[in-house]
Amino acid sequence: MRLTVNGQAREIEAADLAALFAHAAEETGSPDPQGVAIAVNGHVVRRRDWERTPIADGDRIEIVRAMQGG
Helix, strand or coil: CEEEECCEEEECCCCEHHHHHHHHHHHHCCCCCCCEEEEECCEEECHHHHHHCECCCCCEEEEEECCCCC
């Protein structure tokens, strides 16, 4: 399916946010969801709901990882 992930058009097969995060984590090498927030079409989804949140063709997904620093 065609999604926009962090502003980039992508072709990804994932049924829900948990699967999408797993795919993204594989690409980045950061599998730990600690400190990660995901928004679908502008609405933040709680981590406990990732497996129950389906994604659809055309969705806009933002995956953000909190970072320390100054």
